[in-house]
Amino acid sequence: MESKISVRGVLLDIGExxxxxxxxxxxxxxxxxxxxxxxxxxxxxxxxxFVPYKDAFPQSAQQSPAALEAYVRDLTEKDxxxxxxKDLQGLLWRAGYENGSVKAPIYxxxxxxxxxxxxxxxxxxxxxxxxxxxxxxxxxxxxNIPELEDGDMTTYLSGYFDTVNAGMKQDPDSYRKIAxxxxxxxxxxxxxxxxxxxxxxxxAAGMASMVVVRPGNASLTTDDYTNHRVLENGFGDINxxxxxxx
Numbered sequence: 001m002e003s004k005i006s007v008r009g010v011l012l013d014i015g016e017x018x019x020x021x022x023x024x025x026x027x028x029x030x031x032x033x034x035x036x037x038x039x040x041x042x043x044x045x046x047x048x049x050f051v052p053y054k055d056a057f058p059q060s061a062q063q064s065p066a067a068l069e070a071y072v073r074d075l076t077e078k079d080x081x082x083x084x085x086k087d088l089q090g091l092l093w094r095a096g097y098e099n100g101s102v103k104a105p106i107y108x109x110x111x112x113x114x115x116x117x118x119x120x121x122x123x124x125x126x127x128x129x130x131x132x133x134x135x136x137x138x139x140x141x142x143x144n145i146p147e148l149e150d151g152d153m154t155t156y157l158s159g160y161f162d163t164v165n166a167g168m169k170q171d172p173d174s175y176r177k178i179a180x181x182x183x184x185x186x187x188x189x190x191x192x193x194x195x196x197x198x199x200x201x202x203x204a205a206g207m208a209s210m211v212v213v214r215p216g217n218a219s220l221t222t223d224d225y226t227n228h229r230v231l232e233n234g235f236g237d238i239n240x241x242x243x244x245x246x
Contacts, residue, residue, distance in 0.1 A: 005208050006243045009184045010117055011161075013169075013193035014129040014136065017217040019110045022194075030076055032102060033092040037072060040092060041065035053091060056084035081130040083164050090135035097142040103151060104139045107214070109234030111145045111153065118156050121242050126159035128178065128191075130169060133160040170197045175205035188243045192231070196224055203228075210238070 012019055044050040045065050054062055061071035075085045096102035117123040127136050137160060143151040159182060167174030179186045186206030193199055194212045202209045210229040211220065220230065231237060 005190055005238070005240050006188070007123065007190045007208065007240050008188040008243045009124040009126060009182065009190070010114075010240065011126050011128050011175075011178065011189055011191045011202075011207070013191075013195065013198060013212075014127060014131060014139065017194035017214045018192055018212045020104055020106050020139075021214070022216050024105050028102065029089070029093055032096050033089045034073060034076060036092045036095065037069055038065070041069060053084075053088050056087065081163065083132070083162075086130065086132040086135060086162070090132045090138060093135060094138055097138045102142065104143045106143045106145055106153070107234065109236050111143075111147060111156075113235035113238060114153070114156050117240060118158075121240065123240065123242060124158045124182065124184065125156060126161065126178075126182070127157060128161040128166060128169065128174075130163055133162050133165065136160045136162070169193075169195070170201045172201045172204035175202045175207055179205070179207075190238070190240060192235075192238075194218075196220070196228065199228055 014020065042065060045054075054068065057068060057071060061068045072085060072088065075082065093102065114125050117125055127140070129136050131139075137154060140153040140157060141151075143153055145151055145153065161174075161178055163169065163174075166178050175189075175191070176186060179189060187208075189202075189207040191199070191202040191207045191209040192212050193202075193209070194214060194217045196211055199209045199211050208229075210231045211224065213220065213230060213232045224230070
């Protein structure tokens with residue numbers, strides 16, 4: 001087990017390899033959105049409720065449902081992380097979550113750790129993902145966790161950040177902004193992610209950080225193991241204590 005880390009908050013990347021499998025987003029959520037897209041656009045193209053989503057895309061993609069569909073497919077194939085795509089994906093995923101056809105496969109070590117951090121240690125647990133805040137809330141509201149009758153984890157989470165309200169995840173200023181907005185200084189945060197570049201950014205901002213290793217994640221280099229704390233056996237190996245408040 002890691003040596004004790006004194007914190008007041010834990011910041012989690014959803015990370016397709018941090019709290020849930022990388023294949024969930026790639027093999028379930030992305031295809032679900034693309035399959036649902038044509039019928040959704042046909043039914044909602046002229047709906048006032050859809051206008052803000054459509055207007056967020058470039059003018060060239062707003063010319064017709066076919067143009068927008070082609071643009072979305074291209075962004076998805078290239079895994080481009082832009083707000084207009086993430087917001088539309090969240091809108092499409094909502095139906096799948098709410099009708100029960102999609103459930104987030106949270107790693108079994110994640111929920112017990114989060115429950116302990118919040119209930120026993122009084123820590124704030126928050127999410128920071130490139131996916132929109134709306135999509136984050138959907139994911140954690142519809143999980144496969146057997147201990148939760150309805151699968152809703154959101155009562156254990158006290159905040160959500162994305163590239164819109166915090167900034168890009170490889171920019172240290174994004175982590176400083178999160179610290180400022182939450183009132184918890186960077187030195188009292190622990191950030192967990194499978195992405196080394198994000199870990200480096202969080203550390204540059206002053207946060208304690210750990211690279212999470214899961215099956216299917218990108219392999220770490222010797223330098224990664226030398227330069228960073230690495231978590232290989234799940235969240236149960238994280239030894240956090242509550243920082244003293246002044």
